[in-house]
Amino acid sequence: MKRPDLDDLDRQLIAILAQDARVSNRKIAVDLGVNEGTVRGRIKRLQQDGLIAFTALTGLKLDKATNIAFIAIQADVAQVRQIARDIAHIPMVKSVMITLGPFNIMATCLYDDLDSFHGVTSGHILALTGVYHIETSLAVRTVKFSNRVVRITDTRTDGVG
Amino acid sequence: MQIRSGRSLTPSSLDALDNSIIDILRTNGRTTNQDIAKQLSITAATVSARLQKMEDARAMRVVAVTDFAALGYNVIIAVGVKVQARSVQAVGHDLAKFPEVLSVNIMNGRHDIELLVALHDFSEVQQFLYDHIGSIAGVAQIDAGIAVDIAKYEFNVAPL
Numbered sequence: 059m060k061r062p063d064l065d066d067l068d069r070q071l072i073a074i075l076a077q078d079a080r081v082s083n084r085k086i087a088v089d090l091g092v093n094e095g096t097v098r099g100r101i102k103r104l105q106q107d108g109l110i111a112f113t114a115l116t117g118l119k120l121d122k123a124t125n126i127a128f129i130a131i132q133a134d135v136a137q138v139r140q141i142a143r144d145i146a147h148i149p150m151v152k153s154v155m156i157t158l159g160p161f162n163i164m165a166t167c168l169y170d171d172l173d174s175f176h177g178v179t180s181g182h183i184l185a186l187t188g189v190y191h192i193e194t195s196l197a198v199r200t201v202k203f204s205n206r207v208v209r210i211t212d213t214r215t216d217g218v219g
Numbered sequence: 220m221q222i223r224s225g226r227s228l229t230p231s232s233l234d235a236l237d238n239s240i241i242d243i244l245r246t247n248g249r250t251t252n253q254d255i256a257k258q259l260s261i262t263a264a265t266v267s268a269r270l271q272k273m274e275d276a277r278a279m280r281v282v283a284v285t286d287f288a289a290l291g292y293n294v295i296i297a298v299g300v301k302v303q304a305r306s307v308q309a310v311g312h313d314l315a316k317f318p319e320v321l322s323v324n325i326m327n328g329r330h331d332i333e334l335l336v337a338l339h340d341f342s343e344v345q346q347f348l349y350d351h352i353g354s355i356a357g358v359a360q361i362d363a364g365i366a367v368d369i370a371k372y373e374f375n376v377a378p379l
Contacts, residue, residue: 075283079248109289112248146371153372157364164297195328202315202323209372210286
């Protein structure tokens with residue numbers, strides 16, 4: 059992970075699109091005092107480099123899955139990367155990190171009801187070869203939640219549809 | 220009046236067409252109304268009206284999301300916090316004030332609070348964990364899991 063070369067124009071562009079990604083290139087160009095082709099080119103480059111993506115966020119209350127659970131996993135070190143990828147493919151799982159510490163994978167899951175959460179933990183994750191132990195905990199209240207920072211990968215579309 | 224307007228768009232009032240539009244925009248939020256219309260065999264005017272309705276009802280927003288790397292965040296840490304002699308809620312609110320703290324959840328499990336922290340490089344880890352988080356009244360103990368790889372991190376929901 060390296061710090062990419064973003065200039066002021068990139069940052070201004072990202073700030074505008076973070077508020078509303080459906081603003082036209084023409085309006086952005088006028089607001090920033092550059093021409094439309096520059097805006098189009100910059101957006102394309104930022105997307106191609108995997109630095110930004112455009113997505114729909116739905117209201118937490120309107121989304122069926124509103125409950126957050128944390129899953130800490132102890133897995134066989136030799137298989138940890140494959141196991142993390144397998145877990146990342148579960149649509150209800152929203153984040154998967156390989157970590158240093160008492161657990162080597164930390165995942166978060168948005169669930170509708172405890173039954174479906176149990177399906178993810180016992181039915182799916184514990185059933186993976188190389189997973190030794192998991193500990194789960196449930197969020198009872200979310201104080202802060204930033205969803206504007208993400209990991210842009212080609213698995214992005216897996217959860218859709 | 221307020222209760223009525225607050226309930227004007229319940230999950231059941233997002234119909235199949237609304238959800239199809241949302242699905243397309245989740246994959247690419249800058250798909251044009253014309254392209255959405257073509258994919259769903261409806262008119263661009265319908266797409267535009269549905270989008271307007273969902274945005275007015277604060278049911279959906281289309282935004283740019285940024286990769287950790289674009290912001291120069293190279294170190295991501297999951298931090299479990301144990302709280303003593305202070306309300307967990309109050310500690311959570313204090314921790315939420317740090318811009319480096321991306322999320323704060325109050326938990327029922329081993330830790331009272333789970334944080335996700337993003338830092339620029341390893342030299343900041345010690346100072347942030349011990350001087351900043353450790354200095355908050357009520358923080359008794361912290362367990363840190365330092366991320367060496369992020370296989371997935373995407374949340375498509377937001378308090379709107």
